[in-house]
Amino acid sequence: MVSDALLRDAKSVLRAEVRLGRRARSVSEREAATAGLTENLIALVRRRAPALVGCYLSGSDEPNTRPFLSWAAANGVEVLVPVSRRDGLLDWVQARGGPEQIGLFGISEMVGEVVGPSVFQSVELLLIPAAAVDLSGMRMGWGRGYFDRALESLREHPPVFAVVYDDELLDSVPAESHDIPVNGVVTPSQTREF
Template sequence: MVSSTSNIKRALRAELRERRRTLTSTEREQATTGFRDNLIELVTSRGAKRVACYLSAQNEPNTRPFLNWAAANGVETLFPISREDGLLDWAHGDGETEMIGLHGMPEVVGDLLGPIAINDVDLIIIPAAAVDESGMRMGWGRGYFDKTLGSMQKCPPVFAVIYDDELLDAVPREVHDQPVDGAVTPTRIVTF
């Protein structure tokens, strides 16, 4: 049986996907510059030397300029690799080689470090469909990041990367959903 919360999430995700899909190239370019600058500010202000960060897909906030900066500035980055059991492995990438993962998302090609490799990072940067003002994150529905964050004994700060209009008053919540410590948008860094 599908809960009414699941249906509300599905409808909200569809609306958010459509908003992202209809951004103009100028809006995307301006947002990408803002994401890069704010992610650099977040990492430097927290003194993070080792981060976990996703490779952005076509309609996601673009993390690649930030990742290029991280590689050039000695910030070690772990990238998520989807597994069939619903968990995430982690890997180092060379910044060049990618493949399409299980669910059509870009993933680095590299030696797998296992699910617990994320335990040693200073900061986790994750995708989201939306985040609300209390820090509750709504993902895209597969639960990979919720499972990962929910299984960590000591979790470093977690920041979701979203567009400004995806910071909402409230998002639908289910028992497995995990909150984040902050959000990075093109115009600001929000801490909850």
């Protein structure tokens, strides 16, 4: 059995590799990835027809969710986006294409009125960030645990899809006992359910 310290080290190494890979992408690679990802996110939402979606607001190196969020707003799809709190939890606001501000950890967040916890409990599809996902559905996040805690807070788990670049869908990722697998992954070239 691999020790917790070795697993944490393996995660740190993989996260660093993913960060380097993301920063090395050219503008044209990012644009092509965004087009494919947006198409796949829209197709997933159309197929599942959720009444309420939870989706992250992408940072500069992450797979770009903004075109999907714009499509959702223009097509009457209700979406919540997270706002980080100092206590390690997430609040959620309606994604309506409004202004953004820099929140904790330098992450851009939408400005808006925080919805009550019962609203987040009614999310029917959750699209979350990841550093990498493996073929069994194990998701490796960025190490702060915000989305893991958000998933744990849900009484009923909606389908959860991690959003990554194609080369971040791996054969395996290091996983600790508290890590929660996802139901699927969306990349620029595919949507895969586990």
